[in-house]
Amino acid sequence: MKQYWLIKTEPSTYGWDDLVxxxxxxxxxxxxYQARNNLRQMKQGDLALFYHSGKNPGITGLTEIxxxxxxxxxxVEGEWSAVDLKPVRPLKRFIPLEEIKQKRxxxxxxxxxxxxxxxxPVTAGEYxxxxxxxxxx
DNA sequence: GCCAACGTTGGC
DNA sequence: GCCAACGTTGGC
Numbered sequence: 001m002k003q004y005w006l007i008k009t010e011p012s013t014y015g016w017d018d019l020v021x022x023x024x025x026x027x028x029x030x031x032x033y034q035a036r037n038n039l040r041q042m043k044q045g046d047l048a049l050f051y052h053s054g055k056n057p058g059i060t061g062l063t064e065i066x067x068x069x070x071x072x073x074x075x076v077e078g079e080w081s082a083v084d085l086k087p088v089r090p091l092k093r094f095i096p097l098e099e100i101k102q103k104r105x106x107x108x109x110x111x112x113x114x115x116x117x118x119x120x121p122v123t124a125g126e127y128x129x130x131x132x133x134x135x136x137x
Numbered sequence: 138g139c140c141a142a143c144g145t146t147g148g149c
Numbered sequence: 150g151c152c153a154a155c156g157t158t159g160g161c
Contacts (some may be wrong), residue, residue, distance in 0.1 A: 008158095
């Protein structure tokens, strides 16, 4: 069964445009155990929503996991993991965090409940709802 | 730039 | 094993 995820990034460091420019990316540098464990759960073909944090936070695009967890080459110490992913498409419109927080259907999203987790699971219900939001204004 | 929330570290 | 101190993330 396909799983859904949400990955956060600071656009000034590495944003959607960077990923699109390169065509694919290695998701490395995760240094939080919960986030790492989520990375390790990812399967090839899983979809991950691409979220920009910082100024004007929200979801910008959709990505697909192309390589499952392997040791993070940027880790000098400790057992950390990285995955590879590629952009699928930008969302038809940017979905701001502010709007997500207003939806009753999304009030249990990890994004809302645990704002600081950088790699998090998204339920199928939440995923479907977000894709519907994408089509409305 | 501030601060709340959370994770990690280290003393005991 | 508890908890205070500290560092980091990320919304505002």
